[in-house]
Amino acid sequence: MDTPDHPGTARLRARWHATATAAGATRDPAPYADRLLAAWAEPQRQYHTTAHLADVLARIDVLAAHAADPAAVELAAWFHDAVYRPDRSENEERSAALAERALPELGVDAARTAEVARLVRLTVTHDPAPGDTNGEALCDADLAVLAGAPQAYAAYVAAVRAEYGFVPDEAFRTGRAAVLRQLLALPRLYRTPYGAAHWEAPARRNLAEELTTLT
Numbered sequence: 157m158d159t160p161d162h163p164g165t166a167r168l169r170a171r172w173h174a175t176a177t178a179a180g181a182t183r184d185p186a187p188y189a190d191r192l193l194a195a196w197a198e199p200q201r202q203y204h205t206t207a208h209l210a211d212v213l214a215r216i217d218v219l220a221a222h223a224a225d226p227a228a229v230e231l232a233a234w235f236h237d238a239v240y241r242p243d244r245s246e247n248e249e250r251s252a253a254l255a256e257r258a259l260p261e262l263g264v265d266a267a268r269t270a271e272v273a274r275l276v277r278l279t280v281t282h283d284p285a286p287g288d289t290n291g292e293a294l295c296d297a298d299l300a301v302l303a304g305a306p307q308a309y310a311a312y313v314a315a316v317r318a319e320y321g322f323v324p325d326e327a328f329r330t331g332r333a334a335v336l337r338q339l340l341a342l343p344r345l346y347r348t349p350y351g352a353a354h355w356e357a358p359a360r361r362n363l364a365e366e367l368t369t370l371t
Contacts, residue, residue: 165193168210172234179227182263191258195238203315204237208301212236215297222348223293228268231259232275232294242319252276284347296351302339302362303355309362329370336367 169189176185196206212233220226232255239250252273259269275294278284282299284291301312320328339345345359346352 164210165206168193168206168213171213175227175230175234176262176264179231179259179264179268183261185262188258188262192234192238195240198240200242200319201240202318202321203312204240204319208237209233211301212297215300216293219293219297219348219350222289222350224289225268225271226293228271228275229290229294229297231255231264231268231272232290233297235272236276236279236294236298243322248277248280292347292351296346296348296355299345299359300351300355302345302359304358304362306362309366313366333367333370336363336370339363340367 169186172189172192173185176188193206196204196209213230216223216226216229216233220229223229235251235255235258237247237251238254240247255276256269256273259272260266264272271290275290278288278291278295279298282295284295302309304312316332317328323331340360340363344352344356346355
């Protein structure tokens with residue numbers, strides 16, 4: 157995990173400054189970066205860490221041309237797991253509420269703030285409506301981890317298991333298998349043209365192989 161002076165954290169701070177500025181911030185973005193990065197580095201996190209944030213932002217770079225408002229999508233990435241407790245179900249709602257408080261303070265206008273909060277809440281279902289290009293870009297970027305190479309996917313699975321270390325093995329296997337079946341039952345995991353072309357097939361292969369190991 158990145159420490160405050162880790163190169164990865166420095167890159168994230170610079171990126172936050174650029175994103176906030178592009179989104180219309182009128183106050184110094186630095187204190188907000190401090191608070192967000194501290195949240196993303198909390199000790200209960202094993203998967204939902206600054207590394208996940210950096211990965212989602214990198215995927216958004218790939219998909220940015222698809223989004224109607226790339227700045228809103230990037231801000232939503234920063235906030236989408238800013239509040240995260242693996243034993244709680246209201247993480248996305250609390251993260252969206254955090255965005256609704258922080259962004260107006262920063263000087264971001266009401267319309268973009270509302271869009272960011274909407275996008276954060278959308279990560280509950282990862283089911284954007286047709287034509288919701290911002291939602292499609294964010295959800296595809298968040299789910300791109302499912303399409304990783306075998307070693308990267310195995311590391312993701314291990315991190316998720318570690319994050320839910322308080323759950324007994326049998327209960328975790330049952331719950332995780334249900335999640336995998338739900339994902340595999342979707343007509344499409346990815347809604348952007350790029351995601352459909354490059355991530356759909358490997359993600360389905362990874363999910364099916366993991367489900368086999370669990371059952």
